[in-house]
Amino acid sequence: MKNFTLFIFLLISSVIVSADESLPLHICTVASRPKPGLQQLLLSAEKFGLKVEVLGMGLPYKKNGQKLSYMKMYLENIPDTDLVLFVDAYDVIFLANENVIKDKFYSFNSPFVISAETNCFPFQELASAYPESPTLFKYLNSGTYMGYAGYIKFLLNEFIIEEDKSDQGQLTKLFLRREHEITLDYYSELFMTLHGIRGNQIKLEKDPKLVHCLLTGSTPSIIHGNGLGKKLYQHIFNTLFGKQ
Known part of the structure; x- marks a missing residue:
């Protein structure tokens, strides 16, 4: 009952504060080593005035399920109504400032x-x-x-995190239990993943720095070169930010 009450409270709060630009946005990632991809992530963040907190640097890394444990610990000191954005460390690029990211999330x-x-x-x-x-x-x-800190806490308390298992697998099972509450970004409005995407399915614009997703007509704020999308991710970074 306690979890259910928290869920209802946060769901209502998401509507009430849905246009509050004053809400703090906390951005974090998990990285154990300073690879080039992390440098590219932080450079793109800096270009848009974003600060990213890196969790786990220099510490042993088991498997991707550990990212969920880091997030759970990170959220302990963040107010429930604050916004939290998580991004992978080595294959993600930011293409928007905080206000644009917030507005898209609120939408x-x-x-x-x-x-x-x-x-x-x-x-x-x-x-x-x-x-x-x-x-x-x-x-x-x-x-x-991305979500309200309290709601992400609620979700991560729904299951026992297995650090030696896939974080995506664990969140997939959670989504299939809560598909009417958790929102997938089907149109790549905020996030765009690149696995299975060809270069002719996007259009790049250098000034301002934009990626147009021709499949959905959107201009995503955060690009993720997941899976087989690494080469296209690097091409986007090199084109928009220059080779490092």
Whole structure:
């Protein structure tokens, strides 16, 4: 009952404060080593006046499930009504400032928005359990997500985190239990994943720095070169920010 009450409170709060530009936005990632991809992430963040807190630097890294544990600890000191944005460390680029990111998040009218991708990973057998999507971006991708701190806390308390397992797999199962509460970014409005996407399905604009997703007509604020999208991610970074 306590969890249910918290959920209702936060869901109502998401509507009440849905246009509050004064809400703090906390951005974090998890990285154990300073790879080039992390430098590119931080450079793109700096270009748009964003500060990213890096969790886990220099510490042993098990598997991707550990990212959920870091997030759970990170949220302990953040007020429930603050906004929190998580991004993967080594293959993500920012293309918008804080106000644009907030406005896009608010437009979903949801307490939690997570990116969608074209591939059902790691549980291919769960593909048929997903709801229909209006675009090719149908399946949950855990590399970028945003929500109210209290609601993310609530979600992460819904299951026992397995650090040696896929974070995406664990969040996939959570989504399929709560698909009417968790929002997938089907149109790549806020987040765009690149696995399975070809170069002719996007259009780049250098000034201002924009990626136009020709599949959905959107200009996403955060680009993620997941899976086989690493080469396209690097091409986008090199074109918009210059080779480092």
